[in-house]
Amino acid sequence: MSKKLEYFFDYVSPFSYLADSQVPGLVQRTGAELIYRPFFLGGVMQASGNSPPATVPAKGAYMGVDIARWLDRYGLEFKFNPNFPVMTVKPMRAALVALEQGVFPQFHQAMFKAMWREEKNIGDAEVLAEVLSSAGLDAPAILGRIGDDDVKEHLKANTAEAVERGAFGAPTFYVEGEMFFGNDRLDFLEAKLAS
């Protein structure tokens, strides 16, 4: 039986970038039905009362070491984006539009690559347009929709729903009502999907 896997993410989150590299394999091995749920991490942090790890200096320093270990394990490229924390309301709205327009896979790859391998400020509308065009996407078609009320409301609704369901960070996954938080719980997530 194929299980539904809801995947809440934000391009601003380095742990979403890490986890995202493993999601295809996990889906292939478990036959899960993957549902991408873009949300706005800033809104989740605010609503849950959580703070980014780096607000505690020792946590921030260790986070760099920890990310490096995961990159090594996964064999991934990464550059810490000097624009961090990028304001990702526009990219996350654009992700919803890309899903609607059937171009999500290319969009999704381009965003994580721009954010975590190419040091781009994807929160800037001009940079965002360039990133999409370079990836062969129709930037005006996507970005022309992100100011529309229904798209704005959709991102707000996804964010509020995740908070309602207990999220306090990214990435956050749900399977059959169970929540799995973080790149470092993919093993538990996979066990659940395989059960």
Add this chain to the structure above:
Amino acid sequence: MSKKLEYFFDYVSPFSYLADSQVPGLVQRTGAELIYRPFFLGGVMQASGNSPPATVPAKGAYMGVDIARWLDRYGLEFKFNPNFPVMTVKPMRAALVALEQGVFPQFHQAMFKAMWREEKNIGDAEVLAEVLSSAGLDAPAILGRIGDDDVKEHLKANTAEAVERGAFGAPTFYVEGEMFFGNDRLDFLEAKLAS
């Protein structure tokens, strides 16, 4: 080559309890030279500016779910101690005395068991004495030392040293200058020890 493994822990920490159950196997597999470094988690939190996860309600709720998954994986018993957060200055000083008096293994087991399987308030001097006596330990010999200045200073020094080296929680491990934080990084820790 046997590597030194420094292990900073506090009995108040449920993730130290989880990790502690895996440490003997890890040491056996890697031949590490294990050095127990009792510290005072409350002091680490204060000095690093970190806060317990449960100060964010959604994190606290998820922590219960997460702990349950680890308990299931490890096959461990656990009861959430209603006295949490227990004030562990006395038990952690007593751990240093137990190391000095050569009775640490029995002491260590008795403390984690009392705290995380038997709902005891090990911060209370009388309860602490009972727990030690029940475990066949010489409670007066151990507890008679915990008010001595050198023992007090030793716990402060361990705590300050961990903070100095980047700790912000428990358990925290060090191998060859590298820090590993948390029950959920034992796989990285083991890879380092085995390398």
